[in-house]
Each structure stands twice: as C-alpha cells, then as structure tokens.
Amino acid sequence: MFDRLGELAGEHAELERALADPGVHANADQARKLAKRYAELTPIVAAFREWQQAGEDEQAARELAAEDPAFAIEADELAKQRAGLEERLRVLLVPKDPNDGKDTILEVKAGEGGEESALFASDLLRMYLRYAERHGWKTEVIDSTGTGLGGVKDATVAVKAGRGGGAGAWSRLKYEGGVHRVQRVPVTESQGRIHTSAAGVLVMPEADPVDVQVNDNDIKVDVFRSSGPGGQSVNTTDSAVRITHLPTGIVVSCQNEKSQLQNKEQALRVLRARLLAQAEADADAKASAERKAQVRTVDRSERVRTYNFPENRISDHRVGYKAYNLDQVIDGDLDGVIDALAAADLEAKLGDQ
Known part of the structure; x- marks a missing residue:
C-alpha cells in the first residue's frame, strides 16, 4: 500500500507543477482533467504526509524516552495516531464508484399483491421524493401510471443534485435497487388481516448523451393516446410515445408530457440510463455482481427489505439492519x-484490497 502511496505523491507533485504552467490552461479540457485528478489525490497525499510525520515524531520520542521515560507516553500516543492514519489511508485508497457524482433515474413498479402493491409502490415513490427533498435534490417525475385508489402501477423519476452541488444522488440511492416487501393491513381488507405484497425498485445512474449514443436506426418509435389523467389535450391526441431499442429489446414508454416531442425526449433519457447500466454490468464483473440485488421479477421471495407496519419495523436483509422507526x-x-448499506459496501471493498 505504501509503495503505491509514494507513487501517488509523485503524481500529485507532477500535477501541481503542470497546473502552475499557464500553457496547460490553453487547453481547457486538459486543464479540467488534470485539476480533477489533482483534487482526487490531494486528501490522500495530505494523509500520507501526516502519517510520515507522525512516524518521524514517534521515532524521535522513542529515542528521547531512553533518557526521559516521560517521552514514552508521547511515543505511544503517536503510534495510535499513526495507526488511525493508516486506516484512513486504506479507506481513501478504496476505488471510487465513477458514477457517484451522477444524477439518478429511479423506477418503482408494483408487483404481487394487486391494489395493495400499487398503494405500497405509491408509498415508496413518496418516500424517495421526500428523501430527495431532505437532501436538497431536485426531482422530476418522467412517467407514471396510477390506479383508481391512488396507487402507482409504475413510475419513473429523475433525481439530481440541487444548485448547492454536493454528492450525486447515485452515491446514496444506488443501494435501493431490489424487491421491497410490505406487511400491513390493506385499506381494501375488511377483516383486519395482515397481507404481504411487494414492489420493485430499479436504480440507474443517468447517462449523458455523450455517455451513450442512441442511433436512430436502432430504435422503433410508436405513438399512442395517453390513458392517464392530464386533461383533454393529453387524452385526445396521440402524444404518448413508446420507444423500442431493437438491438437489446429494451422498451420505454412515456405519456406524462403534453407533446409527443417532449415524451420522446423523456423516453430517450430513460433508455440511455438503461443502456448505460446494461453496458456497465456487461463490462464489469463486479458491477454485474452488485446488480444481482436489482429487480428481476417483483417476487416476494427476492426481497431486499421488509416494511412491517404493525411492528413499525424496517429490516434490510442484505446487511441484517433492523430498526423500529x-x-x-x-x-x-x-x-x-x-x-448501514454504504458501510457494508466499504467494508467489502476494504476486504478486497
């Protein structure tokens, strides 16, 4: 690990010299790339130098302790400080998820359980919208299909960082993919019996057009009349759009906007996100393993989390998390x-080092 740290410190020094050269800034893209790498390395190199300094101070204290035992206590404290810095360096050296700064496309789909599943999907959708609000993220409902009792058959939402910037929505929401199970007395239940149903959540980093190019020859676009609420202009024109990506068979529909063009643009956003997620899963075995928790079929047996309303309990089965809030x-x-999920993810990555 420390051989690698020496190499990174050398790279950091080279980047510092390069960024001080006015000629480098003539190429804005190159300067931005160098500045980004410099910013990534700075906290690592700072911790490395602090670790080195603590080692030198500890050695000096050990030598002085031979003449004055009082320095032995200081040496022991420096040894503890150095051990803490080593652990911090291990964490800093964990490979970062390249998508952590990205915005997110999140899909919620009702599964087994009929109307109760649709009502639970609506609760999940509201939960994520409220969570985004707490973090100052912006949300945009790209598409949704409701039910008569206020449930949601399926909904697609874009979540993006607000003006304040900060971590991308993907860095937190990426752990939400999977089948979520609910246990409660449905509003449609007259006997007061507890029912179990499920809804699925699929989370994808939003792809920029530069990330994924969609060839017009690879897609089939169908238009149809919207079936959802939205007024006469929506329901009396063929404004809804269905896009089929022919090479992969991925199908995306959008009917929330009033114009056909807007619905097509929104559907393309979702398609690009799905294609990016698929490409990353195919190219990287680790990403593929991580996505095993994502929705395949909305089946109660594939649950990642259970929401037990009678006990006010939430359980995440991947990490054994349980709370009564x-x-x-x-x-x-x-x-x-x-x-809890992020901590388990970090621990697993540290174990792979």
Missing part, C-alpha cells in the same frame, strides 16, 4: 439504513 423511514428518513 418505519413511520420516519416511510416519511423519507432513509439515512440510517443507507448508511
């Missing part, structure tokens, strides 16, 4: 369970 979680307070 479901009322707060369903209102958007998701940080506790997401922190």
Whole structure:
C-alpha cells in the first residue's frame, strides 16, 4: 500500500507543477482533467504526509524516552495516531464508484399483491421524493401510471443534485435497487388481516448523451393516446410515445408530457440510463455482481427489505439492519439504513484490497 502511496505523491507533485504552467490552461479540457485528478489525490497525499510525520515524531520520542521515560507516553500516543492514519489511508485508497457524482433515474413498479402493491409502490415513490427533498435534490417525475385508489402501477423519476452541488444522488440511492416487501393491513381488507405484497425498485445512474449514443436506426418509435389523467389535450391526441431499442429489446414508454416531442425526449433519457447500466454490468464483473440485488421479477421471495407496519419495523436483509422507526423511514428518513448499506459496501471493498 505504501509503495503505491509514494507513487501517488509523485503524481500529485507532477500535477501541481503542470497546473502552475499557464500553457496547460490553453487547453481547457486538459486543464479540467488534470485539476480533477489533482483534487482526487490531494486528501490522500495530505494523509500520507501526516502519517510520515507522525512516524518521524514517534521515532524521535522513542529515542528521547531512553533518557526521559516521560517521552514514552508521547511515543505511544503517536503510534495510535499513526495507526488511525493508516486506516484512513486504506479507506481513501478504496476505488471510487465513477458514477457517484451522477444524477439518478429511479423506477418503482408494483408487483404481487394487486391494489395493495400499487398503494405500497405509491408509498415508496413518496418516500424517495421526500428523501430527495431532505437532501436538497431536485426531482422530476418522467412517467407514471396510477390506479383508481391512488396507487402507482409504475413510475419513473429523475433525481439530481440541487444548485448547492454536493454528492450525486447515485452515491446514496444506488443501494435501493431490489424487491421491497410490505406487511400491513390493506385499506381494501375488511377483516383486519395482515397481507404481504411487494414492489420493485430499479436504480440507474443517468447517462449523458455523450455517455451513450442512441442511433436512430436502432430504435422503433410508436405513438399512442395517453390513458392517464392530464386533461383533454393529453387524452385526445396521440402524444404518448413508446420507444423500442431493437438491438437489446429494451422498451420505454412515456405519456406524462403534453407533446409527443417532449415524451420522446423523456423516453430517450430513460433508455440511455438503461443502456448505460446494461453496458456497465456487461463490462464489469463486479458491477454485474452488485446488480444481482436489482429487480428481476417483483417476487416476494427476492426481497431486499421488509416494511412491517404493525411492528413499525424496517429490516434490510442484505446487511441484517433492523430498526423500529418505519413511520420516519416511510416519511423519507432513509439515512440510517443507507448508511448501514454504504458501510457494508466499504467494508467489502476494504476486504478486497
């Protein structure tokens, strides 16, 4: 690890010299690339230098302790400080998810359980919208299909960082993919019996057009009349759009906007995100393994999380997380369970080093 740190410190010094050269900034793209790498390395190199300094100070304290035992206590404290810095360096050296700064496309789909599943999907959608609001993220409902009782058959939402910037939505929401199970007494249940149903969540980093190019010859575009609410202009014109990506068979529909052109643009956004997710899964075995938790079929047996309303309990089965604050979680307070998933993810990556 420390051989690698020496190499990174050397690279950091070279980048510092390059960025001080006015000629480098004549090429804005190149300067931006160098500045980004320099910013990535700076905290690592700073911690490395702090670790080196603590080692030198510890050695000096050990030598002085031979003459004055009081320095032995200082040497022991420096040794603890150095051990802490080593652990911090291990964490800093964990490979970063290249998509962590990206915005997110999130899909919620009702599954088994009929109308109760659709109502639960609606609750999940609201939960994610509230969670985004807590983090200052912007949300945009790209497409949704409702039910008569206020449930959601399926919905697609774009989540992006607000003006304040900060971490991308993907860095937190990427852990939400999978089948979510609910246990509660449905509003449609007259006998007061607890039912179990499920809804699926699929999360993808949003792809920029530069990330994924969609060839017009590779897509089939169908238009049809919207079936959802939205007024006469929506329901009386063929404004809804269905795009089929012929090479992969991926189908995306959008009917929320009033114009055919707007619906096509929104559908292309979702298509690009799906294609990016598929390409990354195919190219990287680790990404493919991580996506095993994503929705395949919305089947209760493939659950990643259970929401038990009678006990006010939330359980994430991937990391053994359990808490009795479901009322707060369903209102958007998701940080506790997401922190547990992020910590387990980091631990697994540290184990691979």
